[in-house]
Amino acid sequence: MTTAEAHKDSGIGKDLVVYVFLLVLAAIQFVIAYQNITADQMFERMLIVAIVEAGVALLFFMHLNENRGLRWFVVISTVAVLLFLQYGWTDAHRLANGVPWAK
């Protein structure tokens, strides 16, 4: 079965379920924003929900669930870039808190 045929067969019902699920996840992010927690905790929780949202959108709206090779290609490339971008955090902490070993 080709990808186009698979799309046609799965129908709009699954799309609606995924859409409602994404709306619920988005609503959870707004609820988290009003919780009485620290900014770090808020950031962690919101980021986890956002990653789940992105995963669901990639798998079902962008149909990565139908192509294993492409799925791994996209995930590995994107995650590698995201990890490389994290090198700057140590410097952000240095700017905010100074350099403990130099005191």
Place this chain on the structure above:
Amino acid sequence: MSQADLSIHGQVSRTGATEIMTAPTFSVSAKKMAMWLFIIADSATFAGCLVAYGFTRNATPNWPRPFHSITNVAVMTFILLTSSLTMLIGVRSAQKGDKAGAFRWTLITAAFGILFAVLHIREWMGMIGEGATLFHNPWGTPLFSSLFFSITGLHLLHVTGGVVALIAVALKYQGGRYGADDLEVTGLYWHFVDLVWMFVVPLVYLLNLAH
């Protein structure tokens, strides 16, 4: 693989060896693969901006939290998520051969995109009216305004480009020059714009909500 199979993907070859070498990567057509490569590259652009924002926010004491209401951003999120659903319906209609339905749903998606952009610009005008610009922030460090307008502006630019692309592709699809696969590729881009918004909302809006 027959010549007919390969011609589906726009690649016709004469010898068996060439056929193997020109087989579509991951069984995906060239134009869809090009869109996926663009999406990977563009996600690096947005990730760079959001990490720079996080870096600056983390390193700046007394970061401002100027947002008092989430109504506008909640409505914008609902509109963008709904536009992804209408895009899916449009692509499915095209794959079923329902040309009128595909054209209609694609234009509805574009209309949602325009509505999102209007709400976004209205929000910007409100903030500019309170004195926020790229280089000035009435609530504290100017870095907040710089990053807010840069990140949301980059996203708005993507939405605007997406709306233009949706209208152009829909018109060419209606005219018979483009097919269902072209709508699907444009839809991939539109879903990506939606996906990026899922990260912009919590990091740029909700974490800066006044308590």
